[in-house]
Amino acid sequence: MTRRGDIAGFSNAVAIAGVGETDYSRASGRTELMLSLEAITAALADAGVEPREVDGLMKWWVDTSTEAEVAANLGIADLAWWGEINQAGNVGGALVAHAAAAIHAGLANVIVIYRGVNGRSGRRYGRGDVTGQRGRGGGAFSEPYGLLTPQHGLAMATRRRMFETGVTSRHFGMQAVAQRVHANRNPRATFHDRPLTLEEHQASRLIVDPFHLFDCCLETDGGGALVLTSADRARQRGRPVPLIRAAAQAGPGIGSPAARIASRLFAIAGIERDDIDVIQIYDHFGPFVLFALEDYGFVADAGRLVEEGGTAFDSGRLPVNTSGGHLSEAYMQGMNHLIEATRQIRGESTAQVADVAFSFCDTGIGTGAVILERGEP
Amino acid sequence: MSSGPWQFERPPDLPVPQPAEEAEQFFAALRAGRLAIQRCTSCGALAHPPRAMCRDCQGVDFDWQTMSGRAEVYSYVVTHQAVHPALNGYTPMATVEVVLAEGPHLTTNLVDVPPDEIEIGMAVEVVFEDVGDDVVLPLFRRSHLS
Ligand SMILES: [Zn+2]
Numbered sequence: 001m002t003r004r005g006d007i008a009g010f011s012n013a014v015a016i017a018g019v020g021e022t023d024y025s026r027a028s029g030r031t032e033l034m035l036s037l038e039a040i041t042a043a044l045a046d047a048g049v050e051p052r053e054v055d056g057l058m059k060w061w062v063d064t065s066t067e068a069e070v071a072a073n074l075g076i077a078d079l080a081w082w083g084e085i086n087q088a089g090n091v092g093g094a095l096v097a098h099a100a101a102a103i104h105a106g107l108a109n110v111i112v113i114y115r116g117v118n119g120r121s122g123r124r125y126g127r128g129d130v131t132g133q134r135g136r137g138g139g140a141f142s143e144p145y146g147l148l149t150p151q152h153g154l155a156m157a158t159r160r161r162m163f164e165t166g167v168t169s170r171h172f173g174m175q176a177v178a179q180r181v182h183a184n185r186n187p188r189a190t191f192h193d194r195p196l197t198l199e200e201h202q203a204s205r206l207i208v209d210p211f212h213l214f215d216c217c218l219e220t221d222g223g224g225a226l227v228l229t230s231a232d233r234a235r236q237r238g239r240p241v242p243l244i245r246a247a248a249q250a251g252p253g254i255g256s257p258a259a260r261i262a263s264r265l266f267a268i269a270g271i272e273r274d275d276i277d278v279i280q281i282y283d284h285f286g287p288f289v290l291f292a293l294e295d296y297g298f299v300a301d302a303g304r305l306v307e308e309g310g311t312a313f314d315s316g317r318l319p320v321n322t323s324g325g326h327l328s329e330a331y332m333q334g335m336n337h338l339i340e341a342t343r344q345i346r347g348e349s350t351a352q353v354a355d356v357a358f359s360f361c362d363t364g365i366g367t368g369a370v371i372l373e374r375g376e377p
Numbered sequence: 378m379s380s381g382p383w384q385f386e387r388p389p390d391l392p393v394p395q396p397a398e399e400a401e402q403f404f405a406a407l408r409a410g411r412l413a414i415q416r417c418t419s420c421g422a423l424a425h426p427p428r429a430m431c432r433d434c435q436g437v438d439f440d441w442q443t444m445s446g447r448a449e450v451y452s453y454v455v456t457h458q459a460v461h462p463a464l465n466g467y468t469p470m471a472t473v474e475v476v477l478a479e480g481p482h483l484t485t486n487l488v489d490v491p492p493d494e495i496e497i498g499m500a501v502e503v504v505f506e507d508v509g510d511d512v513v514l515p516l517f518r519r520s521h522l523s
Contacts, residue, residue, distance in 0.1 A: 128461050135392035140400060141426045142484045143392040144514055146472040148461040152454060156474055160452040163497045209455040209469075 010104035018047025028221035035223030036116030056111030089333030090364020173201035183324025224335035241375035257366025258295035334363035
């Protein structure tokens with residue numbers, strides 16, 4: 001196969017061989033460790049991999065289940081690679097990049113990326129339980145004035161962007177409705193049985209203005225896991241193979257992280273924005289879906305795109321967040337987006353886009369992103 | 378409720394600054410009634426929040442430049458739901474990002490502008506709010522300067 005811009009050696013050499021998740025709820029009734037273990041065993045069964053074959057574990061830095069606990073429960077004989085990435089929820093794509101590079105380098109054969117969290121019944125992100133700094137660090141300059149939770153700082157950025165570009169709350173509502181339609185098709189989704197209209201979005205209470213209730217993600221108890229291994233091994237399952245065509249991350253820097261990561265990611269992938277068939281974007285707050293679509297270079301005016309219904313799964317244009325996303329499926333800090341991006345490659349989504357060759361997944365507004373390609377079994 | 382002009386009431390349970398070492402002088406200047414921003418003595422770059430090293434020239438020597446106190450509203454949010462316990466009973470409450478005439482951005486509150494009257498671009502100026510325990514915060518009011 002010839003590729004342009006073949007920078008990352010792991011391109012198409014590593015695959016997401018299996019995915020798994022628990023039920024999503026407001027009160028799981030079990031520990032975060034148990035949620036991770038249930039998701040991991042489901043993902044391993046999906047991949048056709050025995051637990052003892054796992055030799056790599058990676059986790060969100062904020063995840064409370066250590067690799068040692070998980071390894072002990074899975075009966076792992078020789079854990080050869082583990083790690084986590086510092087920041088909050090937004091590290092899923094970066095974990096995929098690290099794991100793919102490690103497998104390609106021969107440091108591990110099967111790496112499981114897991115997330116298990118009681119995000120509603122336990123520590124609540126929306127209340128700053130996880131990210132609050134109690135006046136320390138950068139918090140010394142924001143928290144004393146009432147910026148206490150993730151929604152505060154992001155609402156500040158949203159208001160400025162509305163001022164600069166003319167995008168409106170109605171545009172945010174249109175995307176929220178598009179995602180709810182996807183969730184209404186997805187039995188796993190928290191809002192599977194609850195339709196949403198634009199009028200209901202606009203009438204929903206203000207949480208932190210300009211964010212209405214339905215601009216904010218859910219709070220969810222649940223678990224999810226990915227199994228990464230060589231493309232050759234994944235092909236043995238006899239179904240379309242979600243090959244990792246490209247994965248990259250972007251940390252602090254100058255300018256939009258999404259714009260910085262996009263130039264790297266598409267250069268590695270050797271494809272163009274137009275080649276992408278379906279998109280998942282980290283929607284802790286729905287307005288950021290529109291901002292990311294612009295910053296990644298998919299579209300110049302995301303407000304117009306949603307006015308035209310262009311993010312619906314059956315629009316034939318730029319389907320976005322086809323499981324319902326964080327707004328309407330579950331808030332699993334990007335794990336559910338990675339699972340959905342994988343299902344789109346395998347043709348197994350409940351809002352399946354036709355003939356997906358390339359599936360794009362942002363996992364934190366530019367801090368990490370992945371392009372999957374459908375490989376033949 | 379008292380009549381008279383609207384006045385910001387600061388929720389008493391909001392965190393107070395616990396500054397890192399490189400930020401201590403920012404708060405010391407506020408106690409002395411000055412809004413001062415960290416300046417690299419090698420290249421003159423202003424930095425806020427303060428840093429250990431100048432990101433432009435990697436210098437580590439700084440002085441503190443007193444600002445004019447003039448600023449403009451850059452963005453703002455209004456908390457309607459008490460998403461954090463410190464905000465219970467104090468909603469709606471506005472938090473504002475201002476851009477100082479000299480360039481740096483600060484997060485702050487406006488002491489004399491009700492949340493529904495705040496606008497991006499509004500001219501404001503610094504006031505020094507003693508919140509107790511030897512902590513003074515830089516808040517802002519409508520500009521009285523021409
Ligand atoms: Zn300097």
